[in-house]
Amino acid sequence: MAHSEQPTPDRIGPMWTPSREPSRPTWGWILQAVTGALVLILVTLHMIANHFVVAGGLRDFADVVAYLSNPVVVVLEVLFLVVVTAHGLLGLRAVLFDFGLGPRLEAAITRVLAVLGVAIVAYGLWLTWTITSYH
Amino acid sequence: MSEQSVGRTAPERRADGASTRRRGIVGWGDPRGRRLGGFAFILNRLTGLGVLLYLSFHLVVLSLLARGPSAWDGFVSLAGSPLFLCFDVVLIFGLLFHGLNGIRVTLVGFGLVVDRQRAMLVALMVIGAIVLLIASVHILTVG
């Protein structure tokens, strides 16, 4: 093999080192891509359902309650909330990470955004529960 | 460097450490010299952040639903105003750009259509422009 003949190049310059994060980034990318695709589908459904299915779109409070009385709608809207939250916060994380803030701050950002995500979904579930149980 | 100094090693370089690094948000958003994909990246960021801002607002507004019919219906009447409708058009633009560019980024990110990504971007933008036009007309006329 010709390469083995080459003198093993001594380390050249200040070596770039892998960041050695415990979580491999591939899953982050796959998650971002999958949630992105789901958001694309669900936002389309959301818009059509909200604005076209009922003539003139969802208008007053009664419309909203009626809309959410359909369990399929509830499932879709909750799923939409989950994926859009994940996608948005992953995106925000990527934006912030591009500023080279350093591993400690980045780890803190990840934790804060994870908590924020859980809080948003919890809030959405509570809201849905409140509306669907409104009579 | 004195006459006696021997060799040039990386950390020395120039004493004043001058570099041509374009740092921070200015370097990030500087549109000069950007090519098509570069603009797509900047716009993807801006629309993503914009939509995120909208969603936060949207979630806060939805809390009105929890306060009963009167609170909500009061807001809905406000949402029909021309200013709000124009805002809706901007929102649709943001969603369309981010979503359509996202299709490109996702496909190429899985190693697909990489060679034709530029053409794909142009094609997606044409589709986006058409949808935006139709949506705008719909929003501004039908309301």
Added chain:
Amino acid sequence: MRGSAKVQMSQSASAPHVVIVGGGGTGGAVAHDLTLRGLRVTLVERGELTSGTTGRHHGLLHSGARYAVKDRESAVECIEENRILRTIAPGSFEENDGLFVAITEADEAYEPLFFESCLASGIPARRVSRAEALRLEPNLNPALRCAVQVPDGTIDAMRLPLRFFATAKRNGATIKPFTEAVAMTIAAGVSGRAVRGVSVVDRSSGARYEIGADLVVNAGGPWAEKIAALAGVDVPISPSPGVLVAVRGRYANMVINRLHASGDGDIVVPQRELSVIGTSSWLAADPDHLTVPADHVAMMISEGSAMIPAIAAAAVRATWSAARPLIGERGATSGRELSRTFKCFDHAADGVEGFVTISGGKATTLRAMAEAAANVVCGKLGIESPCRTREYRLAPHTAYYA
């Protein structure tokens, strides 16, 4: 300067200090050779390394076949250096070989003499039939009559010399690009005047300072005359430019030469995704003012397309000129004549001690030129140290930036 310098000083502090003026392939190879012989070496170059003639050549690793008929000594030197470079700098070449193609009847008539001369020079040549040549290189002119395969190759015109700089630096030499020699310090010596140092301007800061030297080597290539003038001596070296043309597309994998007595526009060197066609020649007054004449460019294209017709329609990537250092006969050629291909001038013969000029030659023979110059330098400084560059494996070019 950080104290923990990564450089091991293999040279003792009392070793003679040699300043080399000129950061082309020759200067780099001289720095490498002298450093291995235990001297302290500082090299100054007014611009980036290899920014003169070295970087601009077409990137041919000569087999020597080009000189086999008319200049046996050069041919032997080339094939020897060709073999040495492949050993000491693997990875810096494409081992693509070269093909000399006979297009006309006259070319074909020249072939037996050419082939025999190659063998007589020790160049492993192989006769290639028309059919085989076209199979090896389908873009060749189908009218070709016969061909000869020789161990030419493509070199990276910048990165191969950079390996000499990298190795010299690693072994303790100081390399100062963007540092222009502007004056020589001349002292009255025992037997007349003697060069004792070089005044330089660091162009990155504007600072001017003096570098003391026990001996100065002028490795300025076509600029050698200007550098020698700083020491008040004249060397008979004139810039002889030639035009080169790079076209987009790799029209051959081997180096394609015209099989005829040496002439203009007779070579196509594939280089990455380009094909480089060379070259013409004339005499210029100043190596800093080279022209790129339109008729020379046109001739390159027409001569190149005689061998590879597709070149006529190829997109031109770049046209440029490079100046060879041509050793003339004017004045008294002082010093020792080491070879017909390059010369090393000891200017003691001109009444200036401590000053040596090495010039002429070609990219393929840079190591041999350095060996000859280093022998002269060591002889003058009374240092007995054999040349080690024939076997010493060079560091990768990237090590220069370490």
Added chain:
Amino acid sequence: MNAELDPASDTHATADTGVPIRFRVYRRKAGDRGGHFDEFTIEVAPDTTVLDALVAIRTRLDPTLVLRHSCFHASCGTCGLRVNDAEVMGCVTKVLELGTSTVKVEPIANEALVSDLATDMVDFYARLAAIGRPLIRDSEWLADSIEPAGIESYNRFESCIECGLCISACPVVATDSRYLGPAALAAAERAVAEPRGLDPNFVLDLADDPQAAWRCHAAFECTEACPSAVDPAGAIMALRRRAASRRLRSLFGWRKP
């Protein structure tokens, strides 16, 4: 020596052509607190390149101008510049084809500066070194090398001229220098695609890192800036596909990662 040819005519002339162009050239010497622009006017011919003009400025107008150049045909990679804000090789960029009467010339971005237009490529090579540089082969036609099927479809990484234009154009490097960057990732993809006996997983592991293939945002600026058709962005996307497919396979237990 061809007597019938006229060496006095010059397609790359930088004087007496009657087409004056103003060059705004970035200047910064060691010790300066910041950079500034100097203006020079040079007359150009149709084939005069930005590099020709800069060399003429140094030769005739200001010998203190520091710039890098070597081969004059975009093979060595030393004369990479930002001309009118775009990354180009100065030696193959014709001044008149820029279409502006004032031409702004700056050093490439995201590298250490020597002076004026010359950058020190230490960072660039440190990045390349990180992936181990198993990319330059001894030969195109090694008898003992095994070429994978479809080798023609790979861009030859040997095409990389190490000019740094991709690093300069990359919007991610602009904000975070920890990103490995396009050139090194292109080299990594080359090493993975064509391992020639080396372990591709070693290089793929390096590329499958938050500061490597996953930092890219698919702006494709590097690919557009590349003067040598290396297509670094395409290589990055290929690395992502490999890394993602490796992950998914391991998830379904098809193969250990």
